[in-house]
Amino acid sequence: MTYILAIDQGTTSSRAIVFNEKGRSCGTGQREFTQHYPDDGWVEHDPEEIWETTLASCREAIEKAGISAGDLAGIGITNQRETTLLWDRQTGKAVYPAIVWQDRRTAEWTAKLKSQGLESTVSKRTGLLLDPYFSGSKLAWILDNVPGVRQRAEAGELAFGTVDTFLLWRLTGGKQHATDATNASRTLLFNIHTQQWDKALLDIFGIPASLLPEVKDTGADFGRCNPELLGAALPIAAMVGDQQGATIGQACFAPGMAKSTYGTGCFVVLNTGREAQTSSHRLLTTVAYRIGGEVTYALEGSIFVAGAAVQWLRDGLKLIGSAAETQALAESVPSANGVYMVPAFTGLGAPYWDPDARGAILGLTRDTGIAHIARATLESVCYQTRDLVEAMIGDGADFSTLRVDGGMVVNNWLVQRLADTLACDCERPLVTETTALGAAYMAGLQLGVYDSLEKIAELWEREALFQPAMKEVDRERRYHGWRQAVERVRSG
Ligand SMILES: Nc1ncnc2c1ncn2[C@@H]1O[C@H](COP(=O)(O)OP(=O)(O)O)[C@@H](O)[C@H]1O
Numbered sequence: 001m002t003y004i005l006a007i008d009q010g011t012t013s014s015r016a017i018v019f020n021e022k023g024r025s026c027g028t029g030q031r032e033f034t035q036h037y038p039d040d041g042w043v044e045h046d047p048e049e050i051w052e053t054t055l056a057s058c059r060e061a062i063e064k065a066g067i068s069a070g071d072l073a074g075i076g077i078t079n080q081r082e083t084t085l086l087w088d089r090q091t092g093k094a095v096y097p098a099i100v101w102q103d104r105r106t107a108e109w110t111a112k113l114k115s116q117g118l119e120s121t122v123s124k125r126t127g128l129l130l131d132p133y134f135s136g137s138k139l140a141w142i143l144d145n146v147p148g149v150r151q152r153a154e155a156g157e158l159a160f161g162t163v164d165t166f167l168l169w170r171l172t173g174g175k176q177h178a179t180d181a182t183n184a185s186r187t188l189l190f191n192i193h194t195q196q197w198d199k200a201l202l203d204i205f206g207i208p209a210s211l212l213p214e215v216k217d218t219g220a221d222f223g224r225c226n227p228e229l230l231g232a233a234l235p236i237a238a239m240v241g242d243q244q245g246a247t248i249g250q251a252c253f254a255p256g257m258a259k260s261t262y263g264t265g266c267f268v269v270l271n272t273g274r275e276a277q278t279s280s281h282r283l284l285t286t287v288a289y290r291i292g293g294e295v296t297y298a299l300e301g302s303i304f305v306a307g308a309a310v311q312w313l314r315d316g317l318k319l320i321g322s323a324a325e326t327q328a329l330a331e332s333v334p335s336a337n338g339v340y341m342v343p344a345f346t347g348l349g350a351p352y353w354d355p356d357a358r359g360a361i362l363g364l365t366r367d368t369g370i371a372h373i374a375r376a377t378l379e380s381v382c383y384q385t386r387d388l389v390e391a392m393i394g395d396g397a398d399f400s401t402l403r404v405d406g407g408m409v410v411n412n413w414l415v416q417r418l419a420d421t422l423a424c425d426c427e428r429p430l431v432t433e434t435t436a437l438g439a440a441y442m443a444g445l446q447l448g449v450y451d452s453l454e455k456i457a458e459l460w461e462r463e464a465l466f467q468p469a470m471k472e473v474d475r476e477r478r479y480h481g482w483r484q485a486v487e488r489v490r491s492g
Pocket residue numbers: 010011012013262263264265306307308309310311323324325326327406407408410411
């Protein structure tokens with residue numbers, strides 16, 4: 001049996017999974033880590049905690065799989081995207097905490113760039129929008145706000161990376177400073193057509209080119225990990241942004257296939273093949289994967305808060321003891337009783353792109369109880385997905401089936417509600433850890449464990465099918481209520 005270790009460094013936890021060549025999990029390690037909210041709309045992670053939890057998860061996964069590191073063919077890395085780190089090339093120590101993708105501190109600055117008419121220049125090159133979500137303005141913020149950092153950057157002393165690059169640097173003892181095309185495509189600094197860092201973009205954001213990692217294919221030779229860390233000098237054979245990882249893990253290899261992942265946020269990714277299709281509905285154009293120099297593109301809809309709203313019910317409001325309780329609560333009432341929750345805690349992502357919107361619970365009456373709020377929270381995830389799917393349909397996509405995954409889809413009520421809200425079939429695969437699986441598949445392709453994407457696609461297996469059962473008139477009435485609720489929280 002051949003084994004691959006997939007590292008999945010997510011927003012709320014670091015995970016590692018040992019997969020066998022059939023794409024089945026043999027052992028998992030997981031560590032949650034601290035979320036820091038130092039100011040309104042700011043979200044940071046401690047880089048050392050990212051690293052330590054990742055390493056501990058890898059060791060745990062190998063142990064649980066009952067193998068030794070030497071039995072692994074190699075490693076694939078997948079990661080929360082856009083999160084921005086800057087570190088010292090000598091010591092490997094970060095000069096500032098990781099600024100997380102959800103962080104909105106650069107909202108004013110990106111709005112200023114927009115008012116200068118720069119959005120179309122940026123969008124044409126990157127497929128993205130001028131929003132604080134992406135790495136470019138976060139990196140510029142560190143350079144401009146941490147004393148001495150810009151001079152050190154200009155002197156070539158520092159290295160920039162998203163989480164994949166930072167982990168690679170640490171795993172290889174500073175020997176590799178690289179990223180892959182999927183992660184690069186989320187920085188606002190990378191031209192998705194030429195597949196190069198773009199001088200015009202570096203000038204707009206004021207980024208010295210010396211900071212940037214080399215951009216490689218998704219499956220590539222990323223060097224070997226320091227043998228002292230895991231017990232063997234394993235080849236690192238793939239790096240992929242987590243949503244692209246899930247697209248691969250869900251075997252969405254044909255144009256028109258789509259997946260939706262429900263973790264902290266929710267991300268719908270639609271494969272558009274070799275064409276970098278532009279959206280007329282404020283969706284993102286992004287790199288799905290790059291194999292042998294050939295780019296497959298995707299349209300993406302990104303929602304910042306999905307599971308995070310459930311976490312807020314648990315940790316912020318203490319209305320529930322565990323995320324899983326939301327299912328029984330939602331089932332315990334016949335409807336949300338007119339309650340809508342708009343979880344715009346860090347603004348609204350696609351298709352609204354309103355960094356200044358803030359969340360609300362609307363339609364409260366004296367009868368409203370915890371069950372209604374829990375149900376409205378799960379429904380908000382479904383409505384937000386419908387916003388994205390409507391945008392994709394507007395761009396010409398055909399949505400008869402959506403493959404779903406991520407931590408939230410163990411909740412059967414949620415997935416049924418999703419099928420009802422979207423009026424489309426939702427398929428849940430046997431392996432819902434599709435993000436990690438995608439990284440393992442890419443590493444396996446690079447290492448010769450698989451010889452084609454077709455072979456990988458044959459391993460995909462459906463565990464459950466959820467079909468729409470709601471009356472159209474109810475579906476439309478409820479969705480109309482959601483659109484009105486969203487209008488109430490918009491900033492403009
Ligand atoms: N049974 C459940 N019902 C609803 N939400 C859930 C359930 N189980 C987990 N979640 C939510 O799913 C999220 C965890 O998903 P995960 O894929 O691990 O996230 P991430 O990769 O972003 O860290 C959490 O935000 C949690 O609140």
